[in-house]
Amino acid sequence: MGGVAPLLQLDDLHVHYGAIWALKGINLTVGEGEIVSLIGANGAGKSTTLRAISGVVTASSGRICFHEEDITKVPAHDIVKKGIAQVPEGRRVFANLSVLENLEMGAYIRRDTKGIKQDLEDVLDRFPRLRERIGQVAGTLSGGEQQMLAIGRALMTRPKLMLLDEPSMGLAPLLVKEIFSIIEEINREGTTILLVEQNARMALQIADRAYVLETGRIVLDGPAKELARQEEVKKAYLGG
Amino acid sequence: MILKKYSTSITICLALALFFTIVQLGISGGLISGYWVTNLYLMGINIILAASLNLINGFTGEFSLGHAGFMAVGAFTGGIVTANLGLPFPLAVAAGMLAAAIAGVIVGLPTLRLRGDYLAIATLGFGEIVRVVLMNIDYVGGASGLMGIPEVVSWPVIFISVVLSLLLIRNFICSSHGRACLAVRENDVAAQMMGVNITYYKVLAFVIGAALAGLAGVLYAHYYSIIQPKEFSFMLTFDVLVMVMVGGLGSLTGSVVGAVLLTIASAFLQAIPELRMVLYAVLLIAAAVFRPQGLFGEKEVTLQTFKRWGGVFSGLAGHKQAD
Numbered sequence: 001m002g003g004v005a006p007l008l009q010l011d012d013l014h015v016h017y018g019a020i021w022a023l024k025g026i027n028l029t030v031g032e033g034e035i036v037s038l039i040g041a042n043g044a045g046k047s048t049t050l051r052a053i054s055g056v057v058t059a060s061s062g063r064i065c066f067h068e069e070d071i072t073k074v075p076a077h078d079i080v081k082k083g084i085a086q087v088p089e090g091r092r093v094f095a096n097l098s099v100l101e102n103l104e105m106g107a108y109i110r111r112d113t114k115g116i117k118q119d120l121e122d123v124l125d126r127f128p129r130l131r132e133r134i135g136q137v138a139g140t141l142s143g144g145e146q147q148m149l150a151i152g153r154a155l156m157t158r159p160k161l162m163l164l165d166e167p168s169m170g171l172a173p174l175l176v177k178e179i180f181s182i183i184e185e186i187n188r189e190g191t192t193i194l195l196v197e198q199n200a201r202m203a204l205q206i207a208d209r210a211y212v213l214e215t216g217r218i219v220l221d222g223p224a225k226e227l228a229r230q231e232e233v234k235k236a237y238l239g240g
Numbered sequence: 241m242i243l244k245k246y247s248t249s250i251t252i253c254l255a256l257a258l259f260f261t262i263v264q265l266g267i268s269g270g271l272i273s274g275y276w277v278t279n280l281y282l283m284g285i286n287i288i289l290a291a292s293l294n295l296i297n298g299f300t301g302e303f304s305l306g307h308a309g310f311m312a313v314g315a316f317t318g319g320i321v322t323a324n325l326g327l328p329f330p331l332a333v334a335a336g337m338l339a340a341a342i343a344g345v346i347v348g349l350p351t352l353r354l355r356g357d358y359l360a361i362a363t364l365g366f367g368e369i370v371r372v373v374l375m376n377i378d379y380v381g382g383a384s385g386l387m388g389i390p391e392v393v394s395w396p397v398i399f400i401s402v403v404l405s406l407l408l409i410r411n412f413i414c415s416s417h418g419r420a421c422l423a424v425r426e427n428d429v430a431a432q433m434m435g436v437n438i439t440y441y442k443v444l445a446f447v448i449g450a451a452l453a454g455l456a457g458v459l460y461a462h463y464y465s466i467i468q469p470k471e472f473s474f475m476l477t478f479d480v481l482v483m484v485m486v487g488g489l490g491s492l493t494g495s496v497v498g499a500v501l502l503t504i505a506s507a508f509l510q511a512i513p514e515l516r517m518v519l520y521a522v523l524l525i526a527a528a529v530f531r532p533q534g535l536f537g538e539k540e541v542t543l544q545t546f547k548r549w550g551g552v553f554s555g556l557a558g559h560k561q562a563d
Contacts, residue, residue, distance in 0.1 A: 054433060080435040088433060094426035096538065105423050108416065109435035157434070 005068050007032045007192050008053070008161060013062035015045075015052050022048045024216040025062070030161065035184070035193040037203040037224060039237055040213035046196040047089055049213070050163045053194075054086040055079045066161070081109050085159035089166045089196075091150040095139030099130050102138050102149055106156025116156070123152040126182065144175040151182065161192045168199045180206055200237035204228040212237070248543050260399050267395055277395075279507045281463055284398035285456045286499040288405045290483040291492055292452035295409050297481075298489035299418065300445040301425030303360045305477050306347060307453050309367030312472035314340040314454025315461040316374055319386040322462065324379070329392045333458050340454025343370075344447040352442040367477060374469040385468030386461070393463040401459055405452050410492060412448065421445050475517065479506075482520055486527050488534025493541040498534070 006029035015023040023045045030036045038046045051057045053064055055076035064072045066082055074082065085106075094102050103123060107116040124131040127148045133141060138149055147167055154162055164183065168176040176199065184206050187193050197203035204210055207224035212233065220227060227233050263280070266272040272280065289307060296304045318336035321327045343366075351362040380386045412418050420441045423431035428438050461467045479502070487498025505523075509516045527534065 056429060056432065075437075076432040077435050077437045080433060086433045088430060092427045092430035092433075094423055094430065096426055097422060101419070101422075105419060105431075105434050108420065108423075153434070 006030060007034075007067065008194065009063075009065045010049070010053070011063040011065070013049070013052060013064065014060045015048050015057055016060045017048075017057070022216055023052065023059075026213075026216075026218060028211055028218065028221075030192060030194050032192055033187070033190070034208045035187050035195060035206055037195045037197060037207035037210040038213055039197055039200040039203050039210060041236075042198075043215070044213040045216040046213055047165055048216075050086065050165050050194070050196055053079075054084060054163060080157050080159075083158075083160035084163065085154035085157040085161070086163040087147075087150045087154045087165060087167060089169065091143075091146045093138040093141070093146050093149050093153070095137070097138060098135050099138055099141070099149060100134050102153050103130075103156050106153035109157065115158070119156055119158060123155050126155075126185075127152055143170050144172070144179070147171065147175075147179055148182075151179075151186075155186070155191075159191060161194065162186065164193065164195045166196060166198060168197060168202060176202060200233075201228075204238075251543060256403060260396075263399075264395055276507075279503055280395070281393065281398050281459075283500055283503040284402045285459050285463075286480070286483060286503050287402050287496050288452055288456040288459075289480045290487065290495040290499040291406055291409050292449040292456070293480050294484045294487075294489065294492065294495045295412070295421075295445055295452075296449040297484060298491070298495075299413055299425065300421040300442060302352060302442055302446065303356060304363045304446065304449070305360050305474070305481070306363030306366045307449075307480050308472040308474065308476040309347075309363075309370040310340045310343060310450040310453035311457035311460070311476065312367075312370050312374060312469065313343045314457030315467050315472070316380050316386060316457075317454070318458030319389045319461045319467055320380065322392075323386060323389045329390070329462060332462065333455060336458035336461075337451040337454045340457065341447050341451040343454075344450030345443065348443040348446040348450075352439065352446060364474065364477075367472070367474060371469045371472055374472075381468075383469065385466055387466050389461050389465045389467065391463065391465045393459050398459065401455060405455065406492065406496070408448070409452070413492070417441070417444070478517075479520070482524050484534075485524060486534055488536035488538060490538040491534065491536040491540055493539070494534050494536035497536065 008030040010026050010028040013023055013026040014021070026045070026049055028049070038049060040046050048057065052059050055071075055074055055078070059072055062072070063070060066084060069082070071079065071082060094105060097105070103120055107119070110116055124134070129145055130148055130152055133145065138146065141149060151164075151167070167179050167183065171179065180202050183193060183195065195203055195207065204224045204227060209222065210224045210227050211218050212220040212227065220230070220233065228238070263272070267277055289311065293304070293307050296302055314336035317339035318332035321332040321335045322329060347363065347366045351359055354362055374380060375383045413421075420431065420436045423434060423436055424438050424441050432438050483498035483502045484495055485498075486502065487494030487496070506516060509519060
């Protein structure tokens with residue numbers, strides 16, 4: 001990215017959950033327009049990293065900069081106004097609200113009625129299945145549809161950076177492919193993506209760069225294609 | 241054009257005015273007995289209590305058991321304003337609601353960090369504290385209660401209070417604030433990620449609910465003229481909770497219907513007060529088993545509902561004619 005400041009930058013980020021030291025000094029950058037993947041085993045600290053960025057957990061030390069602005073101490077409900085949207089682990093759709101109401105909730109911080117309407121149409125064009133189920137209560141959707149809804153809801157905030165936490169979790173392989181091609185499409189249209197995935201194979205396939213986390217530290221990083229070829233990565237995360 | 245645009249509001253206003261007049265004529269004409277007039281006023285007070293508790297418990301999903309406490313704060317503040325200070329009733333309403341709202345902020349800010357059971361216990365504790373504290377203040381009569389409160393509550397006062405309270409809650413729920421509260425109830429982490437300040441909305445709903453409970457308290461005090469701290473025990477909160485649960489958590493219509501039904505039931509059970517709470521408990525269990533979502537679930541009955549029903553009926557009539 002020579003010279004240009006990255007969109008998102010984490011400097012020596014530490015996070016504690018009580019006595020548990022979850023992140024032990026994470027340094028990470030995401031450049032504008034990139035797809036960056038965080039991979040690693042359970043408990044490595046991938047989700048915690050995302051939660052720290054979105055302000056749901058607070059960093060015990062270190063800095064998070066977005067657009068060269070320090071957002072470390074910004075509360076979660078103000079992070080989205082900066083242009084960061086999160087698609088949380090386990091989707092977390094509003095189960096008793098309709099698909100439309102869920103998407104409208106995504107535009108909660110916005111006041112531009114026209115833009116909201118346009119974005120709603122775009123989301124429904126992108127996910128025709130959500131259009132079919134527009135009046136249906138979100139809790140009755142299938143896992144894949146809920147994931148689409150969670151992504152659609154995040155898109156409604158019109159983010160510059162989208163954080164995705166395990167979008168493939170619990171989905172059939174075919175659906176995983178679909179979700180990942182949607183993520184690539186969203187990225188092509190100008191949204192930067194930071195992706196956390198257990199499914200390292202898929203994550204490395206679509207990413208520009210990737211970081212490998214182990215017990216709260218980054219142990220490897222580099223262009224995704226190169227990482228995918230490395231023996232240790234293959235052994236640990238790609239099944240030989 | 242203008243008529244068409246406001247046709248719904250006009251219809252509702254006309255229906256309300258008609259209802260108000262009929263009941264007013266019934267009262268002044270002596271068609272409604274004194275006993276049922278009392279129950280009618282209680283019904284109104286209960287509707288305000290149930291709807292405001294529903295705003296907290298049903299729409300925002302915070303399980304509060306402090307309603308009797310807020311009602312007591314409103315009742316005694318209002319009573320002090322009129323009985324002790326000799327000021328007019330509207331001031332008592334304002335002071336009672338304000339005091340209850342302030343109590344709501346004081347209780348809400350620390351306790352709304354708690355979830356589920358813990359919040360229920362904390363708010364329950366608040367209600368008991370209010371009751372015991374009031375019992376030990378001689379200025380408000382101690383355990384024997386505050387006396388000599390002017391009996392200014394009449395049918396118009398009750399009617400207007402109920403309509404305004406319901407209007408306030410309805411407008412709140414239908415606004416973006418209401419959506420924010422629903423999102424908090426559905427999933428507070430996701431709501432936060434959408435930009436909802438969850439603490440603010442939890443406290444806001446709590447404060448509005450508390451202020452309206454305070455209003456109900458002021459009305460109660462100015463109808464009965466004597467209020468005793470022991471009336472505002474946990475049993476009162478439980479009464480209101482049953483109304484909300486039977487009507488449906490998250491349905492304003494449900495709260496109104498629940499309050500009306502249970503006030504009537506309780507009026508008939510006056511002869512056997514020992515069994516009243518037993519029957520209430522049975523009712524709550526039956527509701528939980530057979531219709532856990534309450535009579536209305538989260539649905540509302542609006543003018544559109546009646547129009548739909550009207551359509552079905554006229555459709556049926558049309559078929560009969562065709563046969």
